[in-house]
Amino acid sequence: MHLSTDLGVWIAALLTLGILSFLYKDNPAYKLCEHLFVGVSAGYYVVLNYFSVVKPNLLDKLFGPGPDYFLIVPLILGVLLFSRFFPKGDWLSRWSIALILGVYPALRITGFGQGDFVEQIHGSMLPLWVPGNPAATVNNWLLIGGLLATLIFFFFSKEHKGALGGTAKVGVYFLMVSFGASYGYTVMARISLLIGRVMFLLHDWLGVLHL
Amino acid sequence: MGFVTWLAKLDRRWIFLAMGLLVLGPLIRPLSLPLTVSRPVQGFVNAIDAVPHGSTVLMSCDYDPASIPEMVPMTRTAFRHLLSRDCRVVITCLWAGGSGLIDSVLTEGAREFPSKSYGQDWVNLGYKSGNEAVMVVMGQGIINAFPRDFRGNACETLPIMRSVRNYSSFPLLVNISAGYPGTKEWVQQVQARFHLPMVAGVTAVSAPEYYPYLQAGQLQGLLGGMAGAAEYETLVKAPGLATRGMDAQSLAHIFIALMILLGNLAALPQRSSGGKS
Numbered sequence: 001m002h003l004s005t006d007l008g009v010w011i012a013a014l015l016t017l018g019i020l021s022f023l024y025k026d027n028p029a030y031k032l033c034e035h036l037f038v039g040v041s042a043g044y045y046v047v048l049n050y051f052s053v054v055k056p057n058l059l060d061k062l063f064g065p066g067p068d069y070f071l072i073v074p075l076i077l078g079v080l081l082f083s084r085f086f087p088k089g090d091w092l093s094r095w096s097i098a099l100i101l102g103v104y105p106a107l108r109i110t111g112f113g114q115g116d117f118v119e120q121i122h123g124s125m126l127p128l129w130v131p132g133n134p135a136a137t138v139n140n141w142l143l144i145g146g147l148l149a150t151l152i153f154f155f156f157s158k159e160h161k162g163a164l165g166g167t168a169k170v171g172v173y174f175l176m177v178s179f180g181a182s183y184g185y186t187v188m189a190r191i192s193l194l195i196g197r198v199m200f201l202l203h204d205w206l207g208v209l210h211l
Numbered sequence: 212m213g214f215v216t217w218l219a220k221l222d223r224r225w226i227f228l229a230m231g232l233l234v235l236g237p238l239i240r241p242l243s244l245p246l247t248v249s250r251p252v253q254g255f256v257n258a259i260d261a262v263p264h265g266s267t268v269l270m271s272c273d274y275d276p277a278s279i280p281e282m283v284p285m286t287r288t289a290f291r292h293l294l295s296r297d298c299r300v301v302i303t304c305l306w307a308g309g310s311g312l313i314d315s316v317l318t319e320g321a322r323e324f325p326s327k328s329y330g331q332d333w334v335n336l337g338y339k340s341g342n343e344a345v346m347v348v349m350g351q352g353i354i355n356a357f358p359r360d361f362r363g364n365a366c367e368t369l370p371i372m373r374s375v376r377n378y379s380s381f382p383l384l385v386n387i388s389a390g391y392p393g394t395k396e397w398v399q400q401v402q403a404r405f406h407l408p409m410v411a412g413v414t415a416v417s418a419p420e421y422y423p424y425l426q427a428g429q430l431q432g433l434l435g436g437m438a439g440a441a442e443y444e445t446l447v448k449a450p451g452l453a454t455r456g457m458d459a460q461s462l463a464h465i466f467i468a469l470m471i472l473l474g475n476l477a478a479l480p481q482r483s484s485g486g487k488s
Contacts (some may be wrong), residue, residue, distance in 0.1 A: 023227045044308075049307060052340070107400070111400045115395075115399030115400070116399065119403060119427050119429055120423055123429075124427075178419065182419045184464075185415040185418050186415070187467055188437065189281065189436055191234070192281050192456065192460065194230075194234055195238070195456040196456075198459075202238060208239070211452060
């Protein structure tokens with residue numbers, strides 16, 4: 001056992017234990033850690049964004065050697081966003097928001113159209129008979145059948161009765177399987193975080209685990 | 212019936228305690244449970260192995276410290292894998308909180324390759340704000356989007372960047388991502404638009420979202436969470452943090468599955484009485 005002599009590791013370890021203490025019951029140590037986390041995170045991200053976004057992309061280029069005066073336009077648009085704090089002048093922020101709303105949907109719509117819509121339809125056009133490979137044949141039938149049944153479940157223009165209702169019910173079973181898979185993966189993600197913290201406590205803090 | 216009543220009234224803190232012990236135990240005394248390599252992970256390794264020696268590969272690490280246990284093992288293994296194949300690696304980051312962490316992971320990984328030098332064999336271009344807009348600008352020129360690297364060097368002075376113009380300079384994009392912006396955006400903005408072959412390592416919670424991309428061939432390989440990272444470490448014969456955590460992961464999953472079964476068993480009397488009323 002080699003207990004850490006690093007003050008930072010001790011602070012991190014005690015904060016970890018403070019947060020985990022909530023599992024027993026709500027207590028002042030947990031509240032302290034929670035408030036510290038919120039405050040420190042907010043402060044950290046403000047400073048981080050100033051030094052990694054505002055300073056290199058705007059201030060250094062505007063006030064450094066060979067200034068780029070065109071950057072006054074994004075500076076003004078950025079400042080206008082803060083007008084939302086003042087009810088009388090909050091309409092000024094709409095100029096900046098209009099620009100954001102103009103650029104980002106355009107970027108995302110074209111990306112979605114190419115990356116998701118077209119490619120996913122293309123990806124679902126599969127042969128229903130793969131010679132010499134029965135497993136692939138079954139997989140393709142399952143994929144196409146599941147896709148059609150799920151799409152029918154989301155078709156609301158006709159009451160889900162008879163053949164339509166039966167197919168929609170099959171679609172629900174496919175959806176249930178996908179929710180189950182998502183839940184399993186979510187459990188894995190959360191357990192991974194716990195493992196990460198336990199590894200930190202055992203290795204970095206207590207020094208009883210050799211990685 | 213007594214057992215079911217006891218189960219229904221069980222204090223949940225006993226379950227937390229049992230879970231804690233199940234995670235703690237295998238970390239202290241590993242069980243070496245078997246690990247099977249899945250096809251998506253094999254695809255990830257095959258895609259990197261297919262990159263010609265000496266190529267320059269783009270690697271985007273889009274995460275922050277909140278996802279260290281899943282993302283860092285993937286980053287470390289992929290970076291080592293690329294350097295061991297004599298590939299040169301250009302690293303970018305689209306998450307503000309991740310650039311410092313990623314630099315320390317890469318610097319530590321590069322120490323294992325004394326013959327590889329910064330600026331010549333790998334470069335960390337650091338963080339750039341703008342999400343999808345950065346990806347689009349990189350398509351016009353990598354140096355346009357990243358004029359300076361993480362250490363403040365002008366990118367045009369770095370030997371590795373002399374052969375890099377835009378996405379056409381790379382045979383493969385390796386994306387390690389914990390959310391937005393990440394794999395989905397790289398697929399939509401870069402793989403689909405610039406036809407750059409791509410593999411991804413993602414957090415477990417987001418992995419199901421990316422299987423359609425894998426099925427459609429838009430991703431050549433996928434690492435899902437700690438299990439994906441552990442399988443990757445197994446395939447390249449470099450067991451690390453993810454492999455070490457998998458015994459605990461497996462026991463925790465069995466325990467949760469058992470708890471779900473028992474929880475449903477405990478809820479049966481309530482459901483049947485509810486049905487009668």
